Amino acid sequence: MATRAREIAPEVRELSNYVGGRFEATGSLFDDIMPVNGAPVARVHEADEALVDAAVEAARGAFEGAWRPLPVAERCALLHRVADGIEARFDEFLAAEVADTGKPAQVARQIDIPRGAANFRLFADLFKTAGTDCFEMDTPDGRGALNYSVREPHGVVGVIAPWNLPLLLLTWKVAPALASGNTVIAKPSEETPATATLLAEVMDAAGVPPGVFNLVHGFGPDSAGEWLSRHPGIDALTFTGESRTGAAIMRAAADTVKPLSFELGGKNAAVIFADADFEAAIEGTTRSVFANCGQVCLCSERVYVERPIFERFVEALKAQAEALVPADPWDEACTLGPLISAEHRAKVLGYYDLARDEGAEVVTGGGVRRFGDARDSGSYVEPTIWTGLDDSARAAREEIFGPVCHIAPFDAEDEAVARANDSDYGLATAVWTRDLSRAHRVARRIQAGICWVNCWFLRDLRTPFGGVKLSGIGREGGLHSLNFYAEQKNICVKL
Ligand code: NAD
Ligand code: 6OD
Numbered sequence: 001m002a003t004r005a006r007e008i009a010p011e012v013r014e015l016s017n018y019v020g021g022r023f024e025a026t027g028s029l030f031d032d033i034m035p036v037n038g039a040p041v042a043r044v045h046e047a048d049e050a051l052v053d054a055a056v057e058a059a060r061g062a063f064e065g066a067w068r069p070l071p072v073a074e075r076c077a078l079l080h081r082v083a084d085g086i087e088a089r090f091d092e093f094l095a096a097e098v099a100d101t102g103k104p105a106q107v108a109r110q111i112d113i114p115r116g117a118a119n120f121r122l123f124a125d126l127f128k129t130a131g132t133d134c135f136e137m138d139t140p141d142g143r144g145a146l147n148y149s150v151r152e153p154h155g156v157v158g159v160i161a162p163w164n165l166p167l168l169l170l171t172w173k174v175a176p177a178l179a180s181g182n183t184v185i186a187k188p189s190e191e192t193p194a195t196a197t198l199l200a201e202v203m204d205a206a207g208v209p210p211g212v213f214n215l216v217h218g219f220g221p222d223s224a225g226e227w228l229s230r231h232p233g234i235d236a237l238t239f240t241g242e243s244r245t246g247a248a249i250m251r252a253a254a255d256t257v258k259p260l261s262f263e264l265g266g267k268n269a270a271v272i273f274a275d276a277d278f279e280a281a282i283e284g285t286t287r288s289v290f291a292n293c294g295q296v297c298l299c300s301e302r303v304y305v306e307r308p309i310f311e312r313f314v315e316a317l318k319a320q321a322e323a324l325v326p327a328d329p330w331d332e333a334c335t336l337g338p339l340i341s342a343e344h345r346a347k348v349l350g351y352y353d354l355a356r357d358e359g360a361e362v363v364t365g366g367g368v369r370r371f372g373d374a375r376d377s378g379s380y381v382e383p384t385i386w387t388g389l390d391d392s393a394r395a396a397r398e399e400i401f402g403p404v405c406h407i408a409p410f411d412a413e414d415e416a417v418a419r420a421n422d423s424d425y426g427l428a429t430a431v432w433t434r435d436l437s438r439a440h441r442v443a444r445r446i447q448a449g450i451c452w453v454n455c456w457f458l459r460d461l462r463t464p465f466g467g468v469k470l471s472g473i474g475r476e477g478g479l480h481s482l483n484f485y486a487e488q489k490n491i492c493v494k495l
Helices: 049-067 072-088 090-101 105-129 166-179 194-206 224-230 243-256 278-294 307-322 342-357 413-421 436-445 478-485
Strands: 013-015 017-019 022-024 029-033 040-045 134-137 145-153 156-160 183-187 213-215 236-240 260-263 268-272 300-306 361-364 384-387 404-410 428-432 450-453 486-494
Touching (some): 017 194, 072 166, 090 105, 105 166, 156 166, 166 183, 166 236, 183 224, 194 213, 224 243, 236 243, 243 260, 268 278, 268 413, 278 300, 300 413, 307 361, 404 413, 413 436, 436 450, 478 486
Parallel strands (some): 013 040, 156 183, 156 236, 183 213, 268 300, 384 404
Antiparallel strands (some): 017 022, 134 145, 361 384
């Protein structure tokens, strides 16, 4: 968690809230820390409860007075201008995201920032073309009736976002919420407030009417996150983050019975059959375990490998892990960033110790590498691979969210499926095989919202995205998002 109100150098910039079309530089300050070296990069104004109330009021006024009455074509054109604005300030977004997360700049350049713009374009275009149901029915008098449904926005939507893909995941929710005609109050993670603040500037410059997009900075409990969750003026809430936080939000939101969309944690399995394209499976599993330093909800932390290739696979993945380069994120050679914070590093290292206590054999990593430079004050950990854990071990069952996996051998398809499904979570699975029938069969039997076959994190933004079990509630993506951000109302006309 970011530290509150620390003494820092005066040249460090301040990040404001954005409410009713005004940048509000009020409220106590907390530090935005760079995970590469532990130094502050910004001071952030924490919204107090009165400012959250003001944001809700501004969003309500803008919903009724400006956004809902706007013709759909104009609304969608404005969202394209937001995408243009992100692209025009691409380098600033990139610098802000890299400073806040420490992720390799080449990754943020190829994925995070382009997706920030693409999310607005996708949902603006989709809303203009999305159809709804229409049914003709018979009536006893023979005249018949016509049913058609229309999409009605909820009103004011709260968006609470995590730190791992800050701009990508925030805009993944803000864009469809706005395209559907809602106004929005967004709360980015306290760890990564910078690109959300730039987004507010882009909204402002694009001419999005005051109050349509509001930004409040802060924390979870007893701060903006909790206040938004229980606010009676928030009509729907979308949340991405830990499953435990989702449960807390659900409790806070219960009294106001608002629609909730939850994208939560995972303990994802990769299943590699002996007939897989070995090199492709190694390359894909390297990404699915170590991408973003293991801080992607879709990352594989449990890897099941068919016994004939088990030892070769372990050796090859070990070599890949040891070849990762924890350089300066702006160095094109960098392939491994730090964890997001010292607090998160302590959690991950706690699991490194726990796994040893639970009997893991450490294939590689398991600790902290010393660099002899500023990175030693950052949140780096060694990429780590274990074998030898029982499936019941906590390190093999609980989400760690770091650059780590456990690899276990299996002997039969049924066994692999049963062990992959033996989890409280159900977000994503990657299956590697050349046998097409088996690929389909296993994919159908896997208990998860997403099953990749011979690939990982290949995204078509129109597809349903979400998890089962502790991994979430609902689906977003394409029309699935529109179905969350608007209620369909049926209109029945007697002819
Ligand atoms: P987190 O749950 O700690 O925080 C997420 C957001 O919730 C932050 O903005 C935080 O301030 C806020 N928050 C925290 N406590 C709150 C409370 N009691 N009430 C309201 N808001 C509260 O998650 P994180 O550490 O930022 O992100 C990592 C987690 O997110 C991992 O578990 C990861 O799997 C999950 N995640 C899931 C997906 C997905 O699509 N399923 C995507 C990304 C991340
Ligand atoms: O690509 C996406 O749209 C998405 N929601 C990715 C989630 C990644 C989780 O960390």
